[in-house]
Amino acid sequence: MSGAKRDLAAVLAGERRWCVYVADCLDWLKVQPANTFDSMVTDPPAGIGFMGREWDSFGGVSMSAETSAKQRESRYYTDSNRFGCSGSPLVQPKEVRDRFIAYMTERLSECLRVLKPGGHALVWALPRTCHWTATACENAGFEIRDKVFHLFGQGFPKSLDVSKAIDRQRDDWSDIEAVVRFLEAAKKAGGKNARLVVIIARDSTVEKRKGKKPVMPENQRCALVESLRVVDCAILGFKDFDIGQTVEEISPDVIAIGYDQEGVERLVKDYVKRRRLKTRVVKVGEFGADELNSSSKIKQKIVQGFR
Secondary structure, eight states, X not given: OOXXXXXXXXXXXXXXXXXXXXXXXXXXXXXXXXXXXXXXEEOOOOSSOGGGOGGGTTTSOBOOHHHHHHHHHOTTOOOTTXXXXXXXXXXXOHHHHHHHHHHHHHHHHHHHHHEEEEEEEEEOOOGGGHHHHHHHHXXXXXXXXOOOOOOOOTTOOSSOOHHHHHHHHOOOHXXXXXXXXXXXXXXXXXXXXXXXXXXXXXXXXXXXXXSSOOSSOHHHHHHHHHTSTTOSEEEEOOTTXXXXXXXXXXXXXXXXXXXXXXXXXXXXXXXXXXXXXXXXEEEOOOOOTTSOOSHHHHHHHHHHHTO
């Protein structure tokens, strides 16, 4: 007994889990005893003249070497009159289909013979010619019980976390870090166990103070800020930009003001003094001229990134 036959005998006896045969499948199947195998998985030809190869053309109009070279060089090259990867089996003579089905039927018939009664086969097929393969399966005596579809998008990255891939391309992590540092400084000003509540300006307030509508709607800005780990809560301010209402509603121990908010700082200090509140007002400094420490700079960075 040859080494390959001994390996197969060992698999059938349960002494080994697998073995590999290199042979013509039809020649090999014909010498196997009937009712031997439990199941089958196969990846047969598709009948599309893959890469201009003769073994997949079945006498059809095969792609010439020149056409095949052009197709490999340009993703946009197509020639529907050729029987290849970009061609359609519909342009082929009926004889090509018949030869393909006959080829598949002969081999699938042998597969059915060596399978045990009730054995299942998983047979791969290309969408364009799967009806030819299904016909061959039925001609061989198989019953089509079910179909498994592989849905995919051509050109999409495979086994790739897109969000991580985008992150690896970012060159503005220092800017994003500056935003977090700005908020961390505001929270630190409140002392140990402080909670950071961020007031998000309403769209009407932004438009009134800056003369233009914000790039991002107020609800989205609020959700974005609240998603940061350092932020305990983010709420929308009052539409009439009433400092007093905001302070009274939150009753903060400390109010942190941005380095460029002189007008807001003045209003807050005046209100706290007038109401004789114990609330402390602090100003968070700038982290550098090139760093993001205001919503305006953040929006500018976003716009620049998409130009």
